[in-house]
Amino acid sequence: MTERPRLTASEAAQRAGAAVAQGDGRFVALFADTDAAGDQLRYIVAAGGRLALISGVVEGPTPSLDRAAARWHEIAVSEQSGFQIAGLPQSPSPITPSDAEAYRSVGSPELSTVLYGPVRSGISEAVRWIIETAGEDFVAVHASFGFKNRGLERRFVGVPLESACLVAEEVSSATAASHASAFARAGEDACGIEAPVRAAAIRAILVEFERIHQHLDVLGKLADDASLSVGSAQTFAAKERVHRLLAEAVGNRFARGVITVGGARFDAFAGLSESCGRSLDALEREVCGVVDELFATPSWIDRLVATGRLSGEIVRAYGGVGPVARGSGVDNDARGLDGWLFTPQEGDAALATDGDALARARVRRAEIRSSFRLIRNALDAAPAGPHWVSFPTGGRGEGVARVESPQGELVYYVRFGAGIERVAIRSASFQNWPLFVPSLAGWIFTDFSFIEHSFGLIVAETDR
Amino acid sequence: MSWIVRGLRGGILTTHYPHGPEEMPAQWRGVAKALAGARAQEYQLGAAACLSGAIVAQADEAHVLQERCFQCGACARVAPRAFGMSNDYELALVGADPSTTQDRLARRAASLGRSIMIRHVDAGSDFATDQEVQALFNPFYDINRLGIFLTATPRHADLLVVTGVVTHHMVESLKRTYAAMPDPKIVVAVGTAAASGSFYAADDVYGPVDRVVPVDVKVPGGPPAPLSILHALWVALGRTAARARETEA
Numbered sequence: 001m002t003e004r005p006r007l008t009a010s011e012a013a014q015r016a017g018a019a020v021a022q023g024d025g026r027f028v029a030l031f032a033d034t035d036a037a038g039d040q041l042r043y044i045v046a047a048g049g050r051l052a053l054i055s056g057v058v059e060g061p062t063p064s065l066d067r068a069a070a071r072w073h074e075i076a077v078s079e080q081s082g083f084q085i086a087g088l089p090q091s092p093s094p095i096t097p098s099d100a101e102a103y104r105s106v107g108s109p110e111l112s113t114v115l116y117g118p119v120r121s122g123i124s125e126a127v128r129w130i131i132e133t134a135g136e137d138f139v140a141v142h143a144s145f146g147f148k149n150r151g152l153e154r155r156f157v158g159v160p161l162e163s164a165c166l167v168a169e170e171v172s173s174a175t176a177a178s179h180a181s182a183f184a185r186a187g188e189d190a191c192g193i194e195a196p197v198r199a200a201a202i203r204a205i206l207v208e209f210e211r212i213h214q215h216l217d218v219l220g221k222l223a224d225d226a227s228l229s230v231g232s233a234q235t236f237a238a239k240e241r242v243h244r245l246l247a248e249a250v251g252n253r254f255a256r257g258v259i260t261v262g263g264a265r266f267d268a269f270a271g272l273s274e275s276c277g278r279s280l281d282a283l284e285r286e287v288c289g290v291v292d293e294l295f296a297t298p299s300w301i302d303r304l305v306a307t308g309r310l311s312g313e314i315v316r317a318y319g320g321v322g323p324v325a326r327g328s329g330v331d332n333d334a335r336g337l338d339g340w341l342f343t344p345q346e347g348d349a350a351l352a353t354d355g356d357a358l359a360r361a362r363v364r365r366a367e368i369r370s371s372f373r374l375i376r377n378a379l380d381a382a383p384a385g386p387h388w389v390s391f392p393t394g395g396r397g398e399g400v401a402r403v404e405s406p407q408g409e410l411v412y413y414v415r416f417g418a419g420i421e422r423v424a425i426r427s428a429s430f431q432n433w434p435l436f437v438p439s440l441a442g443w444i445f446t447d448f449s450f451i452e453h454s455f456g457l458i459v460a461e462t463d464r
Numbered sequence: 465m466s467w468i469v470r471g472l473r474g475g476i477l478t479t480h481y482p483h484g485p486e487e488m489p490a491q492w493r494g495v496a497k498a499l500a501g502a503r504a505q506e507y508q509l510g511a512a513a514c515l516s517g518a519i520v521a522q523a524d525e526a527h528v529l530q531e532r533c534f535q536c537g538a539c540a541r542v543a544p545r546a547f548g549m550s551n552d553y554e555l556a557l558v559g560a561d562p563s564t565t566q567d568r569l570a571r572r573a574a575s576l577g578r579s580i581m582i583r584h585v586d587a588g589s590d591f592a593t594d595q596e597v598q599a600l601f602n603p604f605y606d607i608n609r610l611g612i613f614l615t616a617t618p619r620h621a622d623l624l625v626v627t628g629v630v631t632h633h634m635v636e637s638l639k640r641t642y643a644a645m646p647d648p649k650i651v652v653a654v655g656t657a658a659a660s661g662s663f664y665a666a667d668d669v670y671g672p673v674d675r676v677v678p679v680d681v682k683v684p685g686g687p688p689a690p691l692s693i694l695h696a697l698w699v700a701l702g703r704t705a706a707r708a709r710e711t712e713a
Contacts, residue, residue, distance in 0.1 A: 119585055119637050121616035123598045126586045126634055147633040148588045151668025163515050166536050167663070173592030173687055217595060230467040236602035237477060243599075247689070248489035251549075254592045256686060257493070257536040265541060271491060293466060460591040 009041040009083075010063060012056025016043035017065050019052065026332065027065065027319050029411055029426035030073035032058075032081035036417075039083065044400060044411060044426070046332070051400050051411065061086040069319030072434055073426075110134055116448075118147040125459035136444040141437050148463035156423040161187060161391065164420060165260045168412070171425060172461035173254050175214060177206035178405030179412075179461070180259035183423070186412040187261040189399030191391045197383040199263030204342040204378045205272050206246075206255045207403065208371040212287065213242040214406035215323075215364040218456035222361060223294060225449045226303045231294055238287045245283060249275035263388035273379055284372045291365050304358035308439040308451035311355055318435050322408020322428045323367065324455055327360035329353040334404040342378045357454035364456070407457055408432065427461035477603045479691075482610075482698045486553070486691055494550035495533040495684055498526040502546035510539035510547045516656065516663040519547070530707075531557055534656040534663070534686030553689050556696035557659070557682045558706040569680060570702025572648045576622045579611040580701065583621035585641050587673065589628030593655040593687040597625060605690050612697065618644035623700060624677070625693075629657040630670045642677040650700050651677055654693055656684045681706065 007015070020027045028051060029044040039058040044051055056062075061084035064074055074085045111132050118126035128144035152171050156164055168183035169176035181203045188195055195203075220235035243253040249271040250258050258268050294300055310320075315328040325332060331351055335343045350366035352359035398415040408428030415422040432455060439451055479486055488494070496518060498507070507521035518532035519539055526546065539547040558565040573580070586594055600607045601614070615621050618641045630638060642649070653673040656662040659682035661672040673679050683696035699706040 118634065119641055122614065123584045123594050124586070125589070125591060125594060126637070147637075148586070148628070148631055149633065149668075150588050150629060150631055151665055154668060155663070155665050159515070163513070163538065166515055166534075166538070170590050170657075170662070170686075173590035174595055176592070230471060233603050234467070234470065234474075236599065237474075237604060240599060240602050240604045244489075247492050249491065251489075251491040251493045251537065252535065252686075253596070253689060254687065257538070265537075289470070293470060296466070458591050460589060 006037070007054070007056035009056035009058045012041060012043055012054045013062050013065060016045050016054050017067075019045040019047050019054075020065070020067065020069075022047060024048065027067055027069040028409075029413070029424065030065075030070060030077060031413070031424040031426075032077050032083055033415070033422050033424070035415065035421065039081075041077065041083065042413065042424070044413070049336075051402060053398075053400050053413070058083050060084070064088050067319075068317045068434065069431075072430065111139055117144075127459045133445070136446075138440045138443060138445075141440055143433060143437060145433070145459070146463055148459055150464065152464045153423050153425060156420050158419050161261050161416070161420065164423075166257065169256045171464055172427070172458050173256060174217075174458065175210055175405050175407070175410075175461070176254045176256045177203065177210045177259060178403050178410050179425075180256075181207055182401055182403040182405075182410045182412040183414065184259055184261045185401030185403065186399040186414040188391070189401050190397035190414050190416060191261075191399075192397070193262065193389055193391050195263045196386050196389055197381075198267070198269055198385050198387045201342070201378040201381060201383050202264045202268045202272065202387065203259055205375050206250070206258060206268075207405070208374045208378075209242060209246060209255065211371045211406045212368050213239050214456070215368050216242070216287065216291075218364060218453060219291060219294060219361060221453040222304065222357070222450065223300060225453060226300050228294075228297065228300055231290075231297060231300065234290045235294065238290045241283055241286060245275050245279055260388070262391050263386070265388075267387040269383075269387065273382070276375065276379055280372075280375065287368060288372075291368060295362075295365060301358060303450060304361055304454070305356060307357040307447055308443060308454060309354070309356045310435060310439050312353070314438055315355075315435065319431055320408075320435050321431050322405070323350075323360050323363040324432045324435060324457075325408065326350055326363045327352050328355035332409065334402045334409045342374050342381075357450050360454045360456075407461075410461075425461070425464055427458070427464075429457040429459070429462045432457055433462060478606045478609065479604060481691060482694065482704065488551055488553050488689070488691075490551065492551055492553070492689075493535045493537050494552045495530050495535060495555055496528045496537075496539050496547055497550050498528055499546055499548055500525070502543065506543040506546035510543035513538040513542045516660075529660070530555065531660040531682050531684050532656065532662065533684050535684075536686065553691040554695045554707075555683055555685065555688065555692050556699040556706045557684070558680065558699060562706045566699075566702050566705045568702070569650070569700060572650065573701040573703075575648055579613060580622050581613055581615040581620050582623045582625055583615055583618050583641065583645070584625045584627070585634075585638055587626050587628045587634045587638050587658065587676075588631035588669065589655070590657065590687065593627040593657075593685075596687045596690050596693060597627060597654060599690040600693060605694060607694065607697070618642075619646065621645045621649070623650040623652065623697070625652050625654055626658050626673045626677075627654050629661050629664045630673055630676050632670050635670050635676055638673070638676050651679045651681075652696050652700050653679045653682045654685075654696065655687050657686075658682070659684050662686070
């Protein structure tokens with residue numbers, strides 16, 4: 001990375017704000033950091049298909065970007081680092097109901113407040129929703145995150161670079177390959193090296209398998225929500241088959257312990273190509289058959305259509321990513337950008353415009369199909385050569401990289417000097433959760449799980 | 465109608481386990497094991513590569529604290545003559561004496577009557593562990609066939625399944641869930657993070673599950689396979705013996 005001119009945090013905020021305001025500009029991340037130059041704020045923005053890092057030294061309060069997309073980031077920075085952001089709303093809630101498109105404001109004394117979580121029925125992650133209701137409808141909903149804060153960004157500090165991907169995988173093991181790939185690429189960016197093509201193929205295959213099993217997880221939960229027990233059982237059985245293929249090919253059902261900085265820990269390509277040769281066709285038939293059957297089940301479709309609708313405008317305002325954004329016609333698939341080797345072809349773009357739970361499910365269905373195609377492309381490319389390159393030790397540098405995880409764009413920032421000094425993670429879930437509350441507007445309690453599952457977000461990578 | 469046809473055409477997927485054996489693929493990484501006859505240097509190399517401190521290397525031997533192993537395989541990769549990965553999935557760990565523990569657990573399970581109701585708490589998981597618990601209900605494992613069911617309230621629960629290292633914010637919720645369960649109650653800590661705290665920094669999390677509530681059975685894994693969790697439940701119900709746990713002492 002080139003030497004950047006020294007800015008103040010306020011100047012950095014101004015530049016970031018200007019970049020976001022332009023044409024295809026989009027706010028991506030904001031985090032606090034302290035290095036030799038002092039306390040800093042670092043903004044990441046996307047423009048022209050690339051990520052740009054804008055850093056500035058903190059001198060007094062920094063003005064808020066005053067954008068919905070940046071609000072959770074600004075709240076997190078001011079709460080966790082103590083750096084003041086001027087112009088933040090007083091309310092500690094990450095989002096207030098007044099932000100929602102069509103929220104009704106009911107000043108009735110008959111409102112009751114329901115604390116939903118962090119321990120909920122079934123098997124679900126720890127998060128709390130504070131729901132104000134007059135009976136069945138959502139009058140106001142507040143998100144309360146942080147129950148699962150495990151200090152994982154701090155845990156990276158001091159870990160040898162060759163082991164650090166194992167920490168990244170723990171952030172969300174369900175999407176371990178995405179996290180490991182994003183960290184590895186950020187580390188490689190900082191070292192000024194590039195992983196060999198064979199390693200890039202291994203990463204692409206594992207990330208696409210991950211997309212398939214996580215999308216099946218979402219569809220299986222949506223089927224279960226509709227009391228479609230056979231459909232749900234069949235969908236989870238299809239998911240199980242994906243995990244079995246991964247266990248056979250790389251030794252772990254979630255493909256942990258494969259990806260590392262510089263490439264892959266071992267030549268997983270051979271195992272993947274052998275297992276895929278044996279069972280990829282049958283797996284694809286089974287997975288696509290079950291998913292087609294779901295979409296041919298009218299009682300399921302009826303439950304999803306129009307539910308939890310989000311307009312493209314609000315998705316853009318909140319900087320939404322992944323299937324949530326693509327369900328509302330906002331396309332920002334990171335696989336098409338940033339030199340990810342195996343990108344979707346024309347016609348693969350999974351876009352829907354209705355913005356409802358059904359649209360998000362349709363996007364996932366289309367992505368499952370294109371993931372199988374991408375896996376085949378990567379296998380057919382059969383890149384020979386090494387699966388790993390060594391990286392220089394004792395170097396200093398910083399790097400940023402992104403990977404299209406099943407939930408959407410996942411961004412890692414890495415800085416090292418004497419070992420790893422700072423890692424910042426902007427997960428797709430962190431960026432998309434603020435959209436959940438507006439999507440509830442006008443719906444009632446029984447719709448909650450449909451809307452929540454249609455988002456398919458992960459609390460583990462939000463809280464970290 | 466077509467769901468029924470699809471289901472019938474698929475045949476029976478369900479495992480016979482725990483009534484019959486199952487096999488894991490040859491590549492599958494169970495937990496790390498120390499091999500005899502390597503050099504001290506190699507044992508130290510493996511111990512240094514372990515992020516979660518699962519390996520205690522001595523002069524000419526090493527032993528593995530299984531509850532700390534999260535199956536990454538780093539030790540076996542850097543020191544292949546000193547460490548290997550087992551291929552098994554029956555990884556559940558109980559107190560110092562497995563056979564007396566089995567008696568005790570069996571008596572407790574017998575007092576519960578016939579079916580077993582499970583409550584799940586995510587105390588700070590990596591999400592994959594939750595999905596593997598969920599997988600127990602898919603047709604491949606179908607634990608309902610063993611009389612094990614999920615319940616929505618701790619008041620009806622016999623057995624508490626906890627995933628993830630316990631975070632500061634989840635201590636109270638975990639305590640209250642446990643307190644709300646009727647006696648006798650059984651607790652299973654699922655995954656290396658829940659069992660031992662894995663590689664989490666001591667300052668940033670509260671600790672493993674047994675720092676908050678008494679734990680009967682621990683099953684390591686990152687995440688543990690559904691078969692490993694099923695085995696742990698079977699151990700917790702006193703139906704089979706666990707392996708002895710190697711402690712830090």
